[in-house]
């Protein structure tokens with residue numbers, strides 16, 4: 306069962322998940338966003354950025370383009386694949402290759418970038434769901450993951466590498482790592498709570514949609530600017546994920 310796989314491993318690989326029509330609808334919007342992001346964020350890109358975010362609050366996209374994105378991220382197909390009940394939309398991210406391809410990737414759990422204390426992080430990763438739904442627009446090298454790490458805290462080796470302690474680098478290989486390559490049309494659903502890192506290459510362009518539990522701690526991280534406005538809400542097929 307797919308749900309059992311997710312519970313055990315923390316990720317689900319869904320080959321040939323997206324139909325090409327849906328991808329063709331969002332692709333020009335995503336490419337437009339990305340092109341303008343590169344122009345407006347030259348310095349960040351030069352300094353090693355590998356992602357942008359918040360496509361649905363972009364001042365460069367029209368309301369109609371945002372409506373297309375909202376309907377895509379909340380499509381029946383995507384919502385049916387989320388491995389927990391009553392998911393809420395958090396945000397979007399767009400991943401691309403670093404300008405300098407030598408830039409090493411880095412193991413992390415998304416929660417480490419919050420202000421939460423370590424004890425709180427340890428507790429929350431096993432309690433609350435935060436998932437990425439990765440939709441690549443091109444065949445890509447994908448993601449490296451350590452299956453099962455959404456259910457437990459780090460081993461000493463993982464902690465050392467993830468935090469670049471002692472002589473470790475956050476890009477060092479870790480025991481138990483697996484790599485999941487992805488093709489256009491595939492989807493990868495993975496827990497942001499697990500230890501993971503991106504694999505760069507092939508001039509990747511990949512959309513991550515992030516969903517969270519309907520929980521007040523998690524919802525406090527939600528930026529209302531990324532949600533549909535009142536008028537757009539009435540035009541969305543599944544508005545409940547944005548409520």
Ligand SMILES: O=C(O)CCC(=O)C(=O)O
Pocket residue numbers: 355400415437447448497501502503504513
């Ligand atoms: O693809 C990447 O470079 C990293 C992806 C990632 O860390 C994430 O989706 O949280």
